[in-house]
Amino acid sequence: MxxxxxxxxxxxxxxxxxxxxxFRICGVSGVSGKAVVTALTVLVFQVFLTLPxxxxxxxxxxxxxxxxxxxxxxxxxEMLVDEGEQVVKDVPLARLDSMEDExxxxxxxxxxxxxxxxxxxxxxxxxxxxxxxxxALQARMEKxxxxxxxxxxxxxxxxxxxxxxxxxxxVNRYHQAGEWVSTGEPLxxxxxxxxxxxxxxxxxxxxxxxxxxQSLQLTFPEPVGRTxxxxxxxxxxxxxxxxxxxxxxxxxxxxLTLRPGVRGELxxxxxxxxxxx
Numbered sequence: 001m002x003x004x005x006x007x008x009x010x011x012x013x014x015x016x017x018x019x020x021x022x023f024r025i026c027g028v029s030g031v032s033g034k035a036v037v038t039a040l041t042v043l044v045f046q047v048f049l050t051l052p053x054x055x056x057x058x059x060x061x062x063x064x065x066x067x068x069x070x071x072x073x074x075x076x077x078e079m080l081v082d083e084g085e086q087v088v089k090d091v092p093l094a095r096l097d098s099m100e101d102e103x104x105x106x107x108x109x110x111x112x113x114x115x116x117x118x119x120x121x122x123x124x125x126x127x128x129x130x131x132x133x134x135x136a137l138q139a140r141m142e143k144x145x146x147x148x149x150x151x152x153x154x155x156x157x158x159x160x161x162x163x164x165x166x167x168x169x170x171v172n173r174y175h176q177a178g179e180w181v182s183t184g185e186p187l188x189x190x191x192x193x194x195x196x197x198x199x200x201x202x203x204x205x206x207x208x209x210x211x212x213x214q215s216l217q218l219t220f221p222e223p224v225g226r227t228x229x230x231x232x233x234x235x236x237x238x239x240x241x242x243x244x245x246x247x248x249x250x251x252x253x254x255x256l257t258l259r260p261g262v263r264g265e266l267x268x269x270x271x272x273x274x275x276x277x
Contacts, residue, residue, distance in 0.1 A: 054206065058198045058218055058264040062191035063250065066166060068093060070181045071159045079177045081188070087164045093188055096181075098160035105157060108150040115143035168192040196251045196258050198229060200266060201244040209268060210234060216249060220264035223257050 074096035081093050119139045125131040172189035175181060198218060202210070210216075214231045229251035238245045251258065 054209065054268045056200050056202070056206070056266045056268075058200050058220075058249070058266050060220070060251070060258050060260055060262045060264065061197045061199060062193050062260045063195040063197045064166060064168065064192035066168075066190050067186050068162060068165065068188040068190060069184050069186050070096070070162065071183065072096065072156070073181065073183045074098075074160060076175055076177050076179050076181060079173065079175065081170050081173070083170050083173050085170050086168070087170060087190065088167050089165065090163050092161050093164050093170075094162045094175075096160040096162070098157050101153060101157035101160060104153045105150065108146060108153055112143070112146045112150055115139070115146050119143045162187060164190060166190060166192055167194075191260065193253055193256050193258070193260070196253045196260075198249040198251055198264070200247045200249070201242070202234075202247055203243060204238065204245075207234065207245055207247070210247060216266060216268070218249070218251065218264050218266050220258060220262055224262070224264075227251055227258070 076094060077097050078095040079093075080095070081087055087093065119136075119142075122131055122136040122139045126133060126136045168190040169192075170188055171191055174186050174188070181187065210231055212231055212234065215228060216231065217226060217228055219226050229249040231247060232250045233246075233248040235246040
């Protein structure tokens with residue numbers, strides 16, 4: 001079968017008169033305007049699919065993760081929160097036995113009361129020249145030293161109540177009430193998921209496509225879906241064994257739908273890289 005090429009006049013191509021169909025220019029007979037539009041759409045779509053796209057794996061981490069340890073050695077009398085609970089900053093997480101500290105505070109309060117009474121009495125006697133300045137000074141110093149000891153005892157007592165250092169979720173609890181813990185021994189791990197840190201590993205040629213404060217679109221499984229983030233760190237070092245460097249992106253996560261360990265994807269086309277500021 002042969003296709004006849006001949007100029008055609010007055011044949012509408014179904015699209016704006018300012019746009020000429022390539023079929024009309026060639027004079028191919030029997031081609032409608034709708035077919036022309038369809039052919040052009042397919043052509044544009046095929047061109048789009050051929051654009052180079054860089055797809056990188058993303059792993060989400062909690063931006064803040066804190067291990068809460070015991071500031072002093074002692075016996076755990078209360079563990080006030082469990083794994084999975086949400087906590088706010090400065091709420092008590094656990095308590096150590098503080099009976100001795102409470103008794104010491106009471107003892108020092110009584111001693112301080114006596115020292116203050118003695119100091120006031122000697123100051124009155126000194127005003128009437130009935131005692132020496134040295135005695136009055138000695139009484140004042142003893143009172144002040146007792147006040148310092150009382151302050152230290154109260155601080156020791158406060159350390160027996162272990163508070164949360166941040167708002168977040170308890171993901172690990174390492175001890176039970178009744179156990180003895182040493183100074184610095186971990187008790188809880190708390191993470192804050194309101195802001196997530198997304199980590200990507202890049203090759204040398206890939207790292208040149210990104211810069212600090214650059215906004216990027218990330219895709220995660222539902223219910224997160226597509227979300228945006230900002231580049232906050234690009235490691236200037238490349239690992240000798242893998243040849244990769246680390247890039248970190250901060251993502252706001254107020255609904256807490258993005259969880260640590262979830263994997264996603266970052267896709268960057270050549271066109272996107274050209275738009276980089």
